Amino acid sequence: MKKIMLSIAVLLVALSATGALANDWFKDNLTVEKAAVTFTREVERGGYQVVTTDELKGWIDSGKPMLIVDTMPYDASYKKNHIPNAVPFELPIPEMTEIDDATLAKLIELLGPDKDRQIVFYCGFTKCTRSHNGAMWAKKLGYTNVYRHPGGILAWKQAGYPVNKVK
Secondary structure, three states: OOHHHHHHHHHHHHHHOOOOOOOOOOOOOHHHHHHHHHHHHHHHHOOOOOOOOOOOOOHHHOOOEEEEOOOOOOOHHOOOEEEOOOOOOOOOOOOOOOOOOOHHHHHHHHOOOOOOOEEEEEOOOOOOOOHHHHHHHHHHOOOEEEEEEEOOOHHHHOOOOEEOOOO
């Protein structure tokens, strides 16, 4: 229950950061409710944890060892801007109920042998499910310290945090 409440709180913060709740909490409550329930159910199915933009920035600033994975297309997104030290690993948007052998092998190679390693997946914005796919599959593979950063690069940039680009 605590995980669900945290997921809903993270979603509401992310939605407010994107302007979805900017002026009137009640104006589009049905849309907010649908997004919150969808997000919460993804987190439940995936079995991973969530991290806010500010928490992730704090982890990075403190030098906390972790793998940060950008799940968006390399040329269209990652090259233009990504969270510092993030590595690219593109995943699809629809929930992945299956994964092909080649993608699975590449994912296992990226994640490494340490099943307790802290791993954070992100994509473009809260509604994007690329990060859900990454976090969910990491958990299925037995990794125990897996997070999804739901606000993605959009929340990161809106917070005014630095981004890296590929030159």
